[in-house]
Each structure stands twice: as structure tokens, then as C-alpha cells.
Amino acid sequence: MSPPEQVNNWWRGRRRHDDRGDTSIQMAIIFPFVLLATVAVIQASMWYYARQIALTAAREGVTAARAYQASPAEGAAQARSVLNRTAGDSLRGYSVTASSNGQRVRVQVSGTALSMIPGISGLEVTQSASGPVERWTAVGG
8 A cells, every 4th residue: 555545544534533423513503593493483473373363353343343333342342252262371461442433443452472481471462453433324425
């Protein structure tokens, strides 16, 4: 065997022994970032779900409050009823406000989304819906 071949074989054998454990170190460095990304995706999904619950309750409240001779209080009651059935732990500490200016009615639902991150109480969620009040009008007027 010529000297360059001996050096080349020695180097290949040496590299094989030096690379042992690299995968474990790489995983130890990468795994916390993968775990953090997973928790972030789950947290974002929980926040989005809480927003959808609040928006659904607000829309249902507006539908009830828009009805002929209905009041904003009826819309707020309907929104609370929807929240009682659907919110569970996904939307906590919710509040409902309803208002009307005679032409339009607006229902707003606020609350806090469930948090998976220790030390963080949760993300605030506020959704509202509005629509015209149903009423009789004179023909041509």
C-alpha cells in the first residue's frame, strides 16, 4: 500500500470514530425548537377556535336582536345561551354586550382563550356582529 493510500484509509477510519454521537447532539439542539413550534401551533389553534366560538355567539345574538320588535337584551341573552352550550373551557370569562341605535343592532362577545403556556393567563378574544333592525316601513317611504 502506498503512503497516500495509508493516510487516506487512516483518515476515513478516524472520521468514522469522530462522528459518533453527532446525531444525539443535533437532536438535543433541534428538539426544543420543534417542541416550541408544536406548542405554538396548538396555542394558535386554540385561540382561533375561541374566536370562532365568540363570533358564532355574536352572530346568533344579532339574529335574535334583529327580529321584529326584539330588544338588544334578547340578543345578549341568545349570545349567552350559545356560549353556555359551546364555550366550555375554550373561552373563559366571557362577557356579552348588546346595543342598538334604532337602525342597527350590535352584539359584542369578549373573553379569554385557554392557554397551554404556563404563566400566561390566555389571549384576549373580542368578536362582534351587527345588522339592521327589522321594522315596518311605509310604502314609498
